[in-house]
Amino acid sequence: RNSCSTNNGGCEHICEERRNRFYRCRCRIGYQLADDKRKCYPVDPCLSGNGGCQQHCVNNNGRAECQCYAGYYLARDRQTCLDIDECKVMIGGGCQHDCINVEGTYKCVCKKGYQLSDDGRSCEQIIEGCKVANGGCQHECYDQPDGGALCGCRDGYQLNDDQKTCSDIDECLSKNGGCSQICENTDGAYQCSCNAGHILLYDGKTCEDINECIANNAGCEHECINTEGGYLCKCRPGYTLAADEHTCNDIDECLINKGNCSQVCKNEVGTYHCDCYDGYVLTEDQRTCISQFIRIFTLEQSKKLKRIMLGVQEGN
Known part of the structure; x- marks a missing residue:
C-alpha cells in the first residue's frame, strides 16, 4: 500500500507518488504550496503584472481573467482591450446629427445653426444667436451669419470646453x-x-x-547697515549690541583681566584707561606700572648714556 492511498498522503490537493515509496504534495493551478508542504493557498495572479491584462484584472479561482472598461471590448488574445466605435455599432451612436468616435466613448455634434440638447444626442435650432439669453455665453456673445452664436471671454479669462462658460486664468x-x-x-x-x-x-x-537706514537711522543708536530686505545695527568699539538689537551698551573692559592693566583699571563710556597706585607711574604701553624711583633712575641713566654717545661722536 503506497503513501498517497492513505488520507491522500495528508495533501490538501494532489498527492504525487515518487520512487521508493516517497511522495510529494502539489497544488492545483492558481494555488501555491504552503511552508508545511501539504496545504495549498490561493495565489492572486493579478498582483503580478496585472495578470497580463491591459486594463482590469479579476482573480477567477486562481486564474487571471481580463476585463475592459466601458467603451472597449476584449481582443482575441483575451488580454488587450480595443476601442468600440459606437458610431458604427450603434448606427450613429443615437446622435440626431453627427457622431464622432473618441477613445473609449463617443460624442454627438450638431450641424451649423443647431446646438446639442441636454440629453447629449438630439439637436435643437439656435434662435437669433445672441439675442436669446446672450446666446448661452457667460461673458461675450458674437452673432454668426448662420444664426448661431460664438462665445468669448473677458481679459483674464479663457473659454471652457463647453464653448460657453469662462474660467479664470x-x-x-x-x-x-x-x-x-x-x-x-x-x-x-x-x-x-x-x-x-x-x-x-x-x-x-x-x-x-x-534702505531702512535713511529714516532715523532705522532706530539704531550707533551705526546702521542696510542689507537685502532688512538692516543691521552695529555698535562702535567699546560697546556691545543690546537684546533689542538697536541700543548699544558700554563694555566694561575692566571686567576681563582688568583690561590688561597691571594695577588699576578704570572703565569709561565706550573705553577705559589704566592707572597706578601711589608711588607708581605708567610706562609707554599705558598698561604697565613701575615705581616712580625706577623711572627717575632710568631717565638719568638714559641722559648719561646720551652724553657719552655725543662725546664719542665729537671725538671722532
Missing part, C-alpha cells in the same frame, strides 16, 4: 506673472507684491530693497 503659473517676488492670482487678474523690506516700483512688478 491663473497668470501666476506662467513666469510668476512677471512679478519679481510675490504673485497673487485674483478673479480675472493678478497682483504683484513684495517681501518684507522691499517696495513695489511704478511698473507694478519689480521689487526694490528699502
Whole structure:
C-alpha cells in the first residue's frame, strides 16, 4: 500500500507518488504550496503584472481573467482591450446629427445653426444667436451669419470646453506673472507684491530693497547697515549690541583681566584707561606700572648714556 492511498498522503490537493515509496504534495493551478508542504493557498495572479491584462484584472479561482472598461471590448488574445466605435455599432451612436468616435466613448455634434440638447444626442435650432439669453455665453456673445452664436471671454479669462462658460486664468503659473517676488492670482487678474523690506516700483512688478537706514537711522543708536530686505545695527568699539538689537551698551573692559592693566583699571563710556597706585607711574604701553624711583633712575641713566654717545661722536 503506497503513501498517497492513505488520507491522500495528508495533501490538501494532489498527492504525487515518487520512487521508493516517497511522495510529494502539489497544488492545483492558481494555488501555491504552503511552508508545511501539504496545504495549498490561493495565489492572486493579478498582483503580478496585472495578470497580463491591459486594463482590469479579476482573480477567477486562481486564474487571471481580463476585463475592459466601458467603451472597449476584449481582443482575441483575451488580454488587450480595443476601442468600440459606437458610431458604427450603434448606427450613429443615437446622435440626431453627427457622431464622432473618441477613445473609449463617443460624442454627438450638431450641424451649423443647431446646438446639442441636454440629453447629449438630439439637436435643437439656435434662435437669433445672441439675442436669446446672450446666446448661452457667460461673458461675450458674437452673432454668426448662420444664426448661431460664438462665445468669448473677458481679459483674464479663457473659454471652457463647453464653448460657453469662462474660467479664470491663473497668470501666476506662467513666469510668476512677471512679478519679481510675490504673485497673487485674483478673479480675472493678478497682483504683484513684495517681501518684507522691499517696495513695489511704478511698473507694478519689480521689487526694490528699502534702505531702512535713511529714516532715523532705522532706530539704531550707533551705526546702521542696510542689507537685502532688512538692516543691521552695529555698535562702535567699546560697546556691545543690546537684546533689542538697536541700543548699544558700554563694555566694561575692566571686567576681563582688568583690561590688561597691571594695577588699576578704570572703565569709561565706550573705553577705559589704566592707572597706578601711589608711588607708581605708567610706562609707554599705558598698561604697565613701575615705581616712580625706577623711572627717575632710568631717565638719568638714559641722559648719561646720551652724553657719552655725543662725546664719542665729537671725538671722532
